[in-house]
Amino acid sequence: MRGRICGTGSYLPEKYYDNNDIAKIVETSDAWIRERTGIVRRHVASGYETTVSMAVEAGRRALENGHVLPEKIDMILVSTITPNAVIPGVAFQVQAALGADRAVCFDLSAACSGFVFAYQTAQAYIAAGLYQTILLIGSETLSAINNWEDRSSCILFGDGAGAAVVQAEEGELYPSVAGSDGTMGHVLACESRVQNDWQQREADRKTYIDMDGTAVFKFAVRKMPEMAKSLMTQMHCTEADIDWFITHQANERIIEAIAKRLKSDIAKFPMNIAECGNTSSASIPILLDEMNRSGQLKGGQKIIMAGFGAGLSWGAVYMEWHA
Ligand code: UT7
Numbered sequence: 001m002r003g004r005i006c007g008t009g010s011y012l013p014e015k016y017y018d019n020n021d022i023a024k025i026v027e028t029s030d031a032w033i034r035e036r037t038g039i040v041r042r043h044v045a046s047g048y049e050t051t052v053s054m055a056v057e058a059g060r061r062a063l064e065n066g067h068v069l070p071e072k073i074d075m076i077l078v079s080t081i082t083p084n085a086v087i088p089g090v091a092f093q094v095q096a097a098l099g100a101d102r103a104v105c106f107d108l109s110a111a112c113s114g115f116v117f118a119y120q121t122a123q124a125y126i127a128a129g130l131y132q133t134i135l136l137i138g139s140e141t142l143s144a145i146n147n148w149e150d151r152s153s154c155i156l157f158g159d160g161a162g163a164a165v166v167q168a169e170e171g172e173l174y175p176s177v178a179g180s181d182g183t184m185g186h187v188l189a190c191e192s193r194v195q196n197d198w199q200q201r202e203a204d205r206k207t208y209i210d211m212d213g214t215a216v217f218k219f220a221v222r223k224m225p226e227m228a229k230s231l232m233t234q235m236h237c238t239e240a241d242i243d244w245f246i247t248h249q250a251n252e253r254i255i256e257a258i259a260k261r262l263k264s265d266i267a268k269f270p271m272n273i274a275e276c277g278n279t280s281s282a283s284i285p286i287l288l289d290e291m292n293r294s295g296q297l298k299g300g301q302k303i304i305m306a307g308f309g310a311g312l313s314w315g316a317v318y319m320e321w322h323a
Helices: 019-023 030-037 051-066 090-098 111-127 182-187 213-234 252-261 280-293
Strands: 002-011 016-018 041-043 075-079 104-108 133-141 159-169 176-180 244-247 302-309 313-320
Touching: 002 051, 002 111, 002 280, 002 313, 016 019, 019 030, 030 252, 041 159, 051 090, 051 133, 051 159, 051 280, 075 090, 075 111, 090 104, 090 133, 104 111, 111 133, 111 159, 111 176, 111 280, 111 302, 111 313, 133 280, 159 280, 176 213, 182 213, 213 252, 213 302, 213 313, 244 252, 244 280, 280 302
Parallel strands: 075 104, 075 133, 244 302
Antiparallel strands: 002 159, 016 041, 133 159, 176 313, 302 313
């Protein structure tokens, strides 16, 4: 058995900061941010929007889209680095809000690789015959851990949530790859837990994202094509056979460099980074949902989904879109 995505959903906060808004907070410009990252604006959660509330809405929309009732869900798996509370985890609160009484729930923390890791976890549970229907959610309130005094990182991140329902189907597991390098953890770190009310928090830099952007950039540009090539070798196919490379949205230049290294048409690399910025584990499912709802994803299309991020961590999967 293997899992296939049968429904997607997403939620983006109404409020957003465009680059000119950011330029009022730190010394930067719309031109610099667009040119170096491709980002134009990013959504920012208001008081009533939290990692949980966004996860609930994205999950609800994915269930509706996949015509799956909450009582059918065997497992809810939420990927997040910005949970509302230490306990209970976000997945439990989503369960309560959706009325998914039968579901087993837990959160997974692997930053920007989190959604891919959650998808791989779902595949493993389904292949083992333990569960049939799994709700996967990536939800982040990165504005709560952004260092709003660091222009090299605060320009990048946005808030939002994306979700996918994975259902068991007959067939062998498709290939996937993943890895971690804990010795490089320091290049992208945030040592303290989320302080939701960021305006009130003390000036403790440990509560903020601390990033060596150049190191992450180089790692991503090397690792992402390597993973895609490994999957294509395992599938005995070439870049020409893949319809979409759906990658973590961290920087437009990273995605362009990946396409170049794979000698692939950039049109196969959908992007929403201009509108959303980097939403960590939510970026891939938000993009997937946008593509699904706009009709870009067609039955039988071959997709490579790939992420990278803090840890350091990386993961990629091959999938074929359902009819
Ligand atoms: O999910 C994974 C999370 N993280 C990432 O994916 C990050 C990957 N890295 C990146 O996206 C890029 O490295 C950044 C966007 C973070 C930085 O872009 P860059 O082209 O690598 O810039 P840089 O760090 O090499 O800095 C170049 C210059 C520096 O000035 P000097 O030393 O040349 O005078 C920076 O101080 O640009 C300056 N700079 C800025 N200027 C205006 C850095 N940030 C800004 C800014 N506005 N926001």
